Amino acid sequence: MPRGGFSGSISSPRIDVAIDMGNPFLNRTVDGFLKIGAVGACKVAAEDTFDCLHRGDVSKHKLEHMLKKMCKEGAYWGTVAGVYVGMEYGVERIRGRHDWKNAMIGGALSGALISAASNNHKDKIIKDAITGGAVATAVEFINYLT
Amino acid sequence: MPRGGFSGSISSPRIDVAIDMGNPFLNRTVDGFLKIGAVGACKVAAEDTFDCLHRGDVSKHKLEHMLKKMCKEGAYWGTVAGVYVGMEYGVERIRGRHDWKNAMIGGALSGALISAASNNHKDKIIKDAITGGAVATAVEFINYLT
Numbered sequence: 001m002p003r004g005g006f007s008g009s010i011s012s013p014r015i016d017v018a019i020d021m022g023n024p025f026l027n028r029t030v031d032g033f034l035k036i037g038a039v040g041a042c043k044v045a046a047e048d049t050f051d052c053l054h055r056g057d058v059s060k061h062k063l064e065h066m067l068k069k070m071c072k073e074g075a076y077w078g079t080v081a082g083v084y085v086g087m088e089y090g091v092e093r094i095r096g097r098h099d100w101k102n103a104m105i106g107g108a109l110s111g112a113l114i115s116a117a118s119n120n121h122k123d124k125i126i127k128d129a130i131t132g133g134a135v136a137t138a139v140e141f142i143n144y145l146t
Numbered sequence: 147m148p149r150g151g152f153s154g155s156i157s158s159p160r161i162d163v164a165i166d167m168g169n170p171f172l173n174r175t176v177d178g179f180l181k182i183g184a185v186g187a188c189k190v191a192a193e194d195t196f197d198c199l200h201r202g203d204v205s206k207h208k209l210e211h212m213l214k215k216m217c218k219e220g221a222y223w224g225t226v227a228g229v230y231v232g233m234e235y236g237v238e239r240i241r242g243r244h245d246w247k248n249a250m251i252g253g254a255l256s257g258a259l260i261s262a263a264s265n266n267h268k269d270k271i272i273k274d275a276i277t278g279g280a281v282a283t284a285v286e287f288i289n290y291l292t
Contacts, residue, residue: 031291032287032288032291035284035287035291036284036287036288039280039283039284039287040280040284042280043276043277043279043280046276046280047273047276047277050272050273050276077284081284081287081288084288085288085291123200126196127193127196130189130192130196131189131193133189134185134186134188134189137185138181138182138185138186138223138227139285139288141178141181141182141227142178142182142227142230142285145174145177145178145181145231
């Protein structure tokens with residue numbers, strides 16, 4: 001059972017929000033959800049701010065719409081990241097090795113899971129799994145380069 | 147002037163193709179292009195192989211179409227990755243620090259550059275820059291988690 005421990009800290013140069021669920025698998029998933037969810041929400045905020053500045057009108061209705069969109073997109077980005085991070089960790093534990101194949105398998109499983117959760121057709125799920133695996137592998141390779 | 151040195155090695159468990167251009171900036175960009183291009187091409191190959199197996203018909207025409215698509219998508223993935231890796235390296239050298247902001251700035255610059263190269267409208271370029279920055283930041287955060 002995850003402990004209810006909670007420890008949070010936000011500092012300016014490094015973003016660091018840590019929630020201890022007492023389980024490395026859950027920790028990573030929640031961490032991924034929160035961090036990437038925040039990035040997704042910021043992206044929508046930046047986009048909509050640009051839109052408002054560009055058009056020059058800011059209304060209460062627009063702000064409400066933006067807030068709703070931030071929550072929706074933040075939750076989506078967070079879910080995708082949480083599922084992927086959890087999957088990759090699980091694959092690493094099962095395989096007992098740390099290499100780019102973890103990313104590929106984790107990405108493929110996440111792609112399939114998210115696609116299946118969106119009620120997609122069987123063929124679409126397999127294609128999404130391939131895309132997920134490819135994107136995760138590409139990202140893993142870029143890690144080593146930067 | 148980049149030296150014309152070339153050293154390549156492909157081994158089964160780790161993928162390792164190295165081309166020495168005699169310049170770290172060029173090395174990274176070319177490395178990113180080749181590795182991520184290969185991943186993109188593999189993705190198309192996997193997708194089309196699945197399609198062929200699923201439908202049960204393999205023709206010469208289909209194979210040609212697949213090869214063309216592999217080259218096209220591989221080049222696109224490779225270009226995106228090469229531009230991003232080069233940009234991130236450049237930003238790191240200019241800023242003199244190695245943190246997630248490099249990824250954000252590099253991603254935004256790459257998004258803007260690729261969008262501008264595709265002859266997009268000014269607004270679209272800024273939106274693509276925001277998306278690029280957000281995706282790169284998200285990926286950078288996922289790195290630290292996995």
